[in-house]
Amino acid sequence: MRIAVPNKGRLHDPTIDLLEHAGLHLTDGADRKLYADTVDPDVTVLFARAADIPEYVADGAAELGITGLDQQRESGTDLTDLLDLEFGQCRLVLAAPEESAVESVADLEGGTVATEFPRITREFFAEQGVDVSVAEVSGATELTPHVDIADAIVDITSTGTTLRMNRLAVVEEVMASSVRLFAHPDAVDGEKVEQVRTALQSVVSAKGKRYLMMNVPEERLEAVEAVIPGLGGPTVMDVANGGDTLAVHVVVDERDVFETIAKLREEGASGILVTEIERLVE
Ligand SMILES: Nc1ncnc2c1ncn2[C@@H]1O[C@H](COP(=O)(O)OP(=O)(O)OP(=O)(O)O)[C@@H](O)[C@H]1O
Ligand SMILES: O=P(O)(O)OC[C@H]1O[C@H](OP(=O)(O)OP(=O)(O)O)[C@H](O)[C@@H]1O
Numbered sequence: 001m002r003i004a005v006p007n008k009g010r011l012h013d014p015t016i017d018l019l020e021h022a023g024l025h026l027t028d029g030a031d032r033k034l035y036a037d038t039v040d041p042d043v044t045v046l047f048a049r050a051a052d053i054p055e056y057v058a059d060g061a062a063e064l065g066i067t068g069l070d071q072q073r074e075s076g077t078d079l080t081d082l083l084d085l086e087f088g089q090c091r092l093v094l095a096a097p098e099e100s101a102v103e104s105v106a107d108l109e110g111g112t113v114a115t116e117f118p119r120i121t122r123e124f125f126a127e128q129g130v131d132v133s134v135a136e137v138s139g140a141t142e143l144t145p146h147v148d149i150a151d152a153i154v155d156i157t158s159t160g161t162t163l164r165m166n167r168l169a170v171v172e173e174v175m176a177s178s179v180r181l182f183a184h185p186d187a188v189d190g191e192k193v194e195q196v197r198t199a200l201q202s203v204v205s206a207k208g209k210r211y212l213m214m215n216v217p218e219e220r221l222e223a224v225e226a227v228i229p230g231l232g233g234p235t236v237m238d239v240a241n242g243g244d245t246l247a248v249h250v251v252v253d254e255r256d257v258f259e260t261i262a263k264l265r266e267e268g269a270s271g272i273l274v275t276e277i278e279r280l281v282e
């Protein structure tokens, strides 16, 4: 089975990291190659441009592909979105020069919009019932409204720095995107596909979680259990030669850790350890 992954750009490194954390180690390096083997003899990684990955999967060159939802929408391919990998979060927005009269989508009627995403842009304006001409560019989109090529742009933003630097203001959000695991619709039920999906899911699930370990005097167990949030009950174990001390282990949301630790200490827990979790199969 083949997985198409970004060969360069901002999605390359986090995608390789994700595969590694999921246990799908690349055995022969990721640099400047078309293919790489993984520790699983049935899984090969195919490197391609983020924008080309949907086509690779649609054409059957790979059963799975990892790329941005924006790229899949722009490709017009019919793929199954198996899993949100929760990185590469960004928004496609309609933006116009800060000093321009464009304040709403309707203000662009009869105007020109420059973008690297012509399909998404056409669909957006068609849905809004606003007639524009779309100028397809392949980079530096933010400059086009300042050189009379376009009245507005549809482009990616995340921190907003690039728009601000180019004195552009958001008029409307077109879509939100993040990196997804896509499958060819005919491959969805494959056993290997499900194995890979589960492995990647386990890394995504673990990212926002922490593993807490602590010592608790037996008579404080109930009080400690009462302040532990979520994810089912804790694991409680005897401590060898520990008298009436118990070891309590539990998985909690990362954002709850700070508050939970304070409460655990109040209730008599000690020796509290917090660790990251590599994978969590729910
Ligand atoms: N600033 C950003 N923040 C978060 N995600 C982003 C950002 N810019 C792009 N992305 C996501 O990464 C994907 C690929 O962007 P990237 O810049 O790596 O590729 P590219 O510009 O198409 O690469 P190249 O043209 O060099 O092949 C985008 O389609 C989008 O999903
Ligand atoms: O809101 P911001 O945080 O400023 O991010 C937005 C910018 O990020 C992307 O460019 P990238 O850095 O990938 O460079 P590129 O134009 O070479 O693709 C995108 O094309 C925007 O220009």
Ligand SMILES: [Mg+2]
Pocket (backbone or CB within 6 Å): 009
């Ligand atoms: Mg880019």
